[in-house]
Amino acid sequence: MLKPLADRVVIRPVEREEKTASGIFLPDNAKEKPQEGEVIAVGPGKLDEKGNRVAMEVKVGDRVIYSKYAGTEVKVNNEELLILRESDILAIVEK
Amino acid sequence: MLKPLADRVVIRPVEREEKTASGIFLPDNAKEKPQEGEVIAVGPGKLDEKGNRVAMEVKVGDRVIYSKYAGTEVKVNNEELLILRESDILAIVEK
Amino acid sequence: MLKPLADRVVIRPVEREEKTASGIFLPDNAKEKPQEGEVIAVGPGKLDEKGNRVAMEVKVGDRVIYSKYAGTEVKVNNEELLILRESDILAIVEK
Amino acid sequence: MLKPLADRVVIRPVEREEKTASGIFLPDNAKEKPQEGEVIAVGPGKLDEKGNRVAMEVKVGDRVIYSKYAGTEVKVNNEELLILRESDILAIVEK
Amino acid sequence: MLKPLADRVVIRPVEREEKTASGIFLPDNAKEKPQEGEVIAVGPGKLDEKGNRVAMEVKVGDRVIYSKYAGTEVKVNNEELLILRESDILAIVEK
Amino acid sequence: MLKPLADRVVIRPVEREEKTASGIFLPDNAKEKPQEGEVIAVGPGKLDEKGNRVAMEVKVGDRVIYSKYAGTEVKVNNEELLILRESDILAIVEK
Amino acid sequence: MLKPLADRVVIRPVEREEKTASGIFLPDNAKEKPQEGEVIAVGPGKLDEKGNRVAMEVKVGDRVIYSKYAGTEVKVNNEELLILRESDILAIVEK
Incomplete structure (x- = not known):
């Protein structure tokens, strides 16, 4: 893990099949193209200037x-x- | 959503038809071209250095x-x- | 508005005609070229690190x-x- | 040391052989390619604005x-x- | 004004004639070339992080x-x- | 000095001869290549935002x-x- | 002045003659090349975030x-x- x-x-x-089902479709044109996925693990958050963790806005299970x-494939x-x-x-993406 | x-x-x-109606017309020339639209969802605001949310200036329903x-099409x-x-x-754009 | x-x-x-009248003339040469205009609307100011609005230096009616x-034409x-x-x-530009 | x-x-x-065993496989395609390894030494952490060390998230022995x-080979x-x-x-990479 | x-x-x-008189001569070679001039108007200073004006180091009348x-010609x-x-x-440039 | x-x-x-003796060998390939040396003088440290010197991590005599x-040859x-x-x-490099 | x-x-x-005398010689090769000189005037220091002057590390008379x-010739x-x-x-450069 x-x-x-x-x-x-x-x-x-x-x-892509699943995406059509949820009603979100990502067009294949000129602008920066987004993707849809499910969050399966979340880091502890980055540290702010005072050394406190900044709470994450997303959680495991979120569709985003x-x-x-962006990012790195593994x-x-x-x-x-x-x-x-x-x-x-x-x-x-809220249900 | x-x-x-x-x-x-x-x-x-x-x-574009609607835009002409509101009296705003966006010229088709050399400079950075703006667009007009309606705000339909607003994030919670970014966090400032103290970990507080910075209030958003726009709200749902604003014509902007x-x-x-800029941005990503979905x-x-x-x-x-x-x-x-x-x-x-x-x-x-105020009425 | x-x-x-x-x-x-x-x-x-x-x-440009009006500019000549006010005595300001903007040369047509090598450097970054400025322009003259009248301020007709002013934002609330950006937020500083403490979340306070930074007062604007210009006001409606200023000739600048x-x-x-710079900027975006509408x-x-x-x-x-x-x-x-x-x-x-x-x-x-002061009178 | x-x-x-x-x-x-x-x-x-x-x-690479070991990696397959652990179930992590790094694809050989277009995006930034990650690598897997074992942490064998950890610095004291960087200093924050107040001059305190920021605790490291990884420790010796972590598989990452x-x-x-990134980095420099020696x-x-x-x-x-x-x-x-x-x-x-x-x-x-957790066991 | x-x-x-x-x-x-x-x-x-x-x-340039005046410059020679003051003893400052600006060479015509490879590096970034400076210029000499007289300050005739000074802004209020930029705002620091606490919203205070940072005092200007130059004043009207300074030869600099x-x-x-740099800058914009008008x-x-x-x-x-x-x-x-x-x-x-x-x-x-001090006298 | x-x-x-x-x-x-x-x-x-x-x-390079000395380096082999210490067991550190720097490969001659694609990545950023490090070098080994001895620290013979250390600055006072940079100033942090509060005007205090940030203590240096290395000292005279360290093998690094x-x-x-990086840096400038003299x-x-x-x-x-x-x-x-x-x-x-x-x-x-610790002994 | x-x-x-x-x-x-x-x-x-x-x-260059003087430099050889002081024992410092600046090689004519691949890296960023330094120069030697004498400080004859020092600014008041830049302002830190609190509006205080940051003390300068060099003083008039220092050989550096x-x-x-870097810099601008006049x-x-x-x-x-x-x-x-x-x-x-x-x-x-200390004596």
Whole structure:
């Protein structure tokens, strides 16, 4: 299992079929393209200037939209995951 | 529904016909081109150095002008929306 | 009407004829070229680190000189205006 | 022995065979490629604005994933090691 | 008259003949070339983090050396002036 | 003798023969190449935001590894030395 | 006479002959090349965040080594001088 450092999160990208089901569709055009996924691990938050952890806005289980070119891909037990910083997450998709 | 993180907002871009009606017209020339739209979701604000949320200046329902090349396009239930940071919003169009 | 956010201002550029009258002439040469205009709307000021608004130095009615390539053009009711940050204003022209 | 300064750590990279065993596999494609290794030395942490050391999140013995192009290679007693900053470590691989 | 904003100053550049008289000569070679001039207007100073004005080091009447490529040229009543930030002033020439 | 300013240190680079003896060998390949040397002078430390000196982590006599392309070479009494910032030192080599 | 602003200093570069005499020789090779000179004027120091002047580490009369490409050349009374920031000074040469 991956335990991300600081303000990083581990994302399980959502398949395109699943995305259509949830009503979110990501167009294939000129602008920065976002992606949708599920948060499966959350870091402790980064430290502010006073040495306190900044609380994370996302939690495990959240469905999120993130910048397509953000983060680093890793494969764990044959599954492709993504490690990125919370600041690369644009929005939570609410049910 | 999208719940933007930090100081992000979700914008529903205004159609060009509608814009002419409101008297705002965005010229098609050399400078950075702004766009007009309606705010449909507002993040909680970014955290300042003391860990407090910075209040957002815009609210749901505001008609705003924003930088054309800012933000990320998403399509929700067949509608094209835009997620951008409040700092990419130039002005509120008042009635 | 436009209500600029943060430390932005709305400027009505001054026609070149009018500029000659006020005695300010902007040369057409190598350096960054300034422009002259009238402030017609002023934002609330940006927030400092303590969350207080920083008072704006310009006010509605001020005649100002600003950097030519700064800001974003918008057309409102057929009039061309400019939205820029106060930091792009170089000086106030006093009568 | 190496004693890293500030927030640096010394990493012993993990052989590719070993990595497959642990279930982590790093794909060979377009994005920034991470690497896996073992932490063998940890710096005292960087100083915050008040002159206090910021506690390190990793400790000697941790298995970690880090950015492939981060850090500096050194060879000690014929063994290749890597010195990098903690901020280049993406996640701890938990057993 | 020009009233510069923040930490800007208005400079009246000194003619080359006059410069030779004052004993300052600016070589015509490889490095960044400074210029000499007289301060004719001084802004109120920029705001520090606590919202206080930072006192300006130069005052009206000072003869100064400044970076050649800094600032913005304006022509007022047929006279060429320069608006620049105090940080572009290198030194005061003392009599 | 050289007295470095702020957080700078003066390093006497170690000859390649000597390095092999100490067991540290620096490979000649793709990544940023470190170098080994002895600290012969240490600055007073840089000032933090409160105007206090930040204590240096290295001291005269330390054997250190530093980034190859960091710093400035000087020759004193026919000996080649290197002046660099403490932040360019990666680790102390302990006996 | 020149009175430098903020953390700037005025340097009288040392002739190459003189440098050899003092035992410092600056090699003519690949790295950033330093220069040696004498401090002849020192600014009041830059302001820290609290508005206090940061004391300068160098004083008039110090023999210093500085980065070759730093600063701005000026000629005063037929003498070539250099105005640079204290941070471009690497070390004081002690007798």
